[in-house]
Amino acid sequence: MKNKRIGTLVSDILRWIYLIFFVFISIGPLLWIVMSSFKTNKEILSSAFALPSNFSFAGYEAALKLAPIFKFYNNSLLISMVSTILNILVVSMAAYILARCRFRGKTFLTLLLSSSLLIPTSSLLMPIYIIMTKIGLYDTKTGLIIVYAALGLPSSLFIIKSYFQSIPVELEEAAYLDGAGFAKTYFLIVFPIAKSGLATAAILQFLTSWNEFMFALILTKSTLARTLPLALNYFTSQFSFNYTAMFAALAMVIIPSILIYTLLQEQVTDSMVAGSIKG
Amino acid sequence: MRVKKRMIVCFLLPCILLFALIYLIPMGIVFVTSFCEWKSGGVFHFVGLRNYIEAFVNDTRMHQALKNTGIWALLQSTVHVGIGTVTAFILSRKIKGWKILRTIFMIPNVISAAALGVIFLNVFNPKYGLLNSMISTLSGSTFSKNWYFDQNSAFLTVTWSWLLYAGLVMILVLAGVMSVPEDVLEAARIDGASGLQIDFKIRLPLVRTILGTCVIISATSMLREFELIYLTTNGGPGDTTLNLPLYLYKTSLTDNNYGYANMMGVLLIILGIFAVFAINKLFRMSESDY
Numbered sequence A: 001m002k003n004k005r006i007g008t009l010v011s012d013i014l015r016w017i018y019l020i021f022f023v024f025i026s027i028g029p030l031l032w033i034v035m036s037s038f039k040t041n042k043e044i045l046s047s048a049f050a051l052p053s054n055f056s057f058a059g060y061e062a063a064l065k066l067a068p069i070f071k072f073y074n075n076s077l078l079i080s081m082v083s084t085i086l087n088i089l090v091v092s093m094a095a096y097i098l099a100r101c102r103f104r105g106k107t108f109l110t111l112l113l114s115s116s117l118l119i120p121t122s123s124l125l126m127p128i129y130i131i132m133t134k135i136g137l138y139d140t141k142t143g144l145i146i147v148y149a150a151l152g153l154p155s156s157l158f159i160i161k162s163y164f165q166s167i168p169v170e171l172e173e174a175a176y177l178d179g180a181g182f183a184k185t186y187f188l189i190v191f192p193i194a195k196s197g198l199a200t201a202a203i204l205q206f207l208t209s210w211n212e213f214m215f216a217l218i219l220t221k222s223t224l225a226r227t228l229p230l231a232l233n234y235f236t237s238q239f240s241f242n243y244t245a246m247f248a249a250l251a252m253v254i255i256p257s258i259l260i261y262t263l264l265q266e267q268v269t270d271s272m273v274a275g276s277i278k279g
Numbered sequence B: 001m002r003v004k005k006r007m008i009v010c011f012l013l014p015c016i017l018l019f020a021l022i023y024l025i026p027m028g029i030v031f032v033t034s035f036c037e038w039k040s041g042g043v044f045h046f047v048g049l050r051n052y053i054e055a056f057v058n059d060t061r062m063h064q065a066l067k068n069t070g071i072w073a074l075l076q077s078t079v080h081v082g083i084g085t086v087t088a089f090i091l092s093r094k095i096k097g098w099k100i101l102r103t104i105f106m107i108p109n110v111i112s113a114a115a116l117g118v119i120f121l122n123v124f125n126p127k128y129g130l131l132n133s134m135i136s137t138l139s140g141s142t143f144s145k146n147w148y149f150d151q152n153s154a155f156l157t158v159t160w161s162w163l164l165y166a167g168l169v170m171i172l173v174l175a176g177v178m179s180v181p182e183d184v185l186e187a188a189r190i191d192g193a194s195g196l197q198i199d200f201k202i203r204l205p206l207v208r209t210i211l212g213t214c215v216i217i218s219a220t221s222m223l224r225e226f227e228l229i230y231l232t233t234n235g236g237p238g239d240t241t242l243n244l245p246l247y248l249y250k251t252s253l254t255d256n257n258y259g260y261a262n263m264m265g266v267l268l269i270i271l272g273i274f275a276v277f278a279i280n281k282l283f284r285m286s287e288s289d290y
Helices: A006-036 A039-047 A059-065 A069-100 A106-118 A121-134 A139-150 A153-164 A170-179 A182-193 A195-211 A214-219 A229-238 A243-263 A265-276 B004-031 B049-055 B059-093 B098-110 B113-122 B130-139 B152-163 B163-178 B184-190 B194-204 B206-223 B244-254 B258-282
Strands: B036-039 B043-046
Touching: A006 A243, A006 B043, A006 B059, A006 B098, A006 B113, A006 B163, A006 B194, A039 A243, A059 A069, A059 A243, A069 A106, A069 A139, A069 A153, A069 A182, A069 A195, A069 B004, A069 B258, A106 A182, A106 B004, A106 B258, A121 A139, A121 A214, A121 B004, A121 B244, A139 A153, A139 B004, A153 B004, A153 B113, A170 A182, A170 B258, A182 A195, A182 B004, A195 B049, A195 B059, A195 B258, A214 A229, A214 B244, A229 A243, A229 B113, A243 A265, A243 B113, A265 B059, A265 B098, A265 B163, A265 B206, B004 B036, B004 B258, B036 B049, B036 B098, B036 B184, B043 B184, B049 B258, B059 B152, B059 B163, B059 B206, B059 B244, B059 B258, B098 B163, B098 B184, B113 B130, B152 B163, B163 B206, B184 B194, B194 B206, B206 B258, B244 B258
Parallel strands: none
Antiparallel strands: B036 B043
8 A cells, every 4th residue: 555656646636736725715815814914004005915014003903993893892792692591591491392291282383493494584684673673672782682592593492402302301200200390300400411412502503693794784773782793894984995904803803703713613513513414 | 201281381482482573473574565565654555466576577686686696506505515525525534634624624614704705805805905916926917806896707706705615514524424334434445445436435425415404504595695795795796796685685774665675585485495395305315324
């Protein structure tokens, strides 16, 4: 096996060219953005590749002055966290019943709830806008929290329900027989056992909320409830001529996501795989 | 387990309420008002199929949006799934550094699509963009093309912006390929199958249902694609890069023509359901291989 034939050598080289090209288009633009964020406007316009003459944070200062990025950060963090908690709590309770109990209309309910998997959410844009305006949640964090918790409903339901079905029922029955009530059994026994399944769903839900753009765009109008992805929309019009500030803002938006992903990548990958394979 | 009815209702109710508020009631509104003329200023009356007839007969923007959505869904579910699958198969041989490569390919998939859109807006910028600068450097003369706003290049430039979503396909296929039982591969090797033969004749058929899932995800993602167009070309130049979700957004929030927008919502829902069932059938998703 050691003496490679020409054929395998060529295929090796082709393979590496392909992979290097892919690496380049995947992170080349990101590295370029981060590098350019330290340049001056003049440097950006004169040469795209030259390294910045001196690393200045002027772009970052300008970006923070021009838009309340930290405010957007806070909003994003709060909205994503609360919507994740709400989603996991509400969906896991229903998933538990659907996984464990028998009652009339169960099949119908399961089908109905999973049917939301088939609906492209963009189609519901207008009625959701109307409903949120009518119940007074337009341009509030609460409004976005509710919408996001619901958007993740089908994938969370799927992940959590199959997790519940995979854990044995005996432990719960024992607790139940010992006189613990149903709710108590659920929150004190089942919840801790199902931790890893719930975490899988939670990571996916958090990512979805953190990155969501369309509903944030139509359901908010002030900095009070706007989230980080919208900050960028704000930028393209606000700083049309301050490129350094725009690059700095982009860097501030993408770096935390990339850092968190590289730190938690096994979990994030598992969540994405689990959330996608839902038949 | 025997549980009191009251408990079942208590546990199910919050989820059902959430579902009703964001899915069920909006879907009802979308279906009913798609048969109405409903505009701002209190215009609201039943018009039957007029919205649908208008859309299919007269509305050329609608034809363009439908065509683009269809082409993109097709490209996404063939080219991008293909690229993702090939990458997954290369990485599955556990070549040196495959874990780092996997991370790198996933990065564009975990940052927000809005950020990705603005990044590409800069990469393809005619004045200082990365692409034009590269071409200028390589060719030695100044090259200036407005990729996003040139009639000829806009469509392909927008298409490029979701090429990197092949990373998600890669991750899914990779997870599937890795879980093909080792003894199956061992048996093939003993029978004298080469690496390429194993890839094509054994691993590829065994990840069929995962490929089906990837095609479904890719095709339906094009039915909700919004920000990567909104933040770059916003459908332009003309309507070259208009798709159905963006047209729906413009019709309802810019033109305040709610009934017509909801007719598009109905079309999107029908297309979504149709795509899922057709692809399910195509990939025989309900049959198992193991």
